[in-house]
Amino acid sequence: MNVRNEVKSHLVCEGVTMQDVLGKLEQQYGWSRSISNLSGKLHRETLRYKEAVELADVLGYEIVWKKRG
Numbered sequence: 001m002n003v004r005n006e007v008k009s010h011l012v013c014e015g016v017t018m019q020d021v022l023g024k025l026e027q028q029y030g031w032s033r034s035i036s037n038l039s040g041k042l043h044r045e046t047l048r049y050k051e052a053v054e055l056a057d058v059l060g061y062e063i064v065w066k067k068r069g
Contacts, residue, residue: 004042007055014059024058 011021018035025031031038031054041047047055056063 003045003047003052007042007047010059010061016059021055021058025054028058029054 011018018038019033022031022033022035022038026033041051053063
């Protein structure tokens with residue numbers, strides 16, 4: 001699964017829109033409210049790790065590193 005589909009899947013599971021998430025990201029982390037900026041990053045797969053962590057946070061998730069095996 002690519003980054004774009006994975007993020008959109010979590011948005012659907014949480015029942016929120018990109019605009020809802022961007023509003024929270026703007027309040028908590030100073031992100032731009034531009035849907036096209038986030039959509040472009042997801043499409044190009046250029047989302048930075050810090051941005052992924054912040055995005056996960058506002059969706060109520062955390063990114064966990066787990067050793068395989």
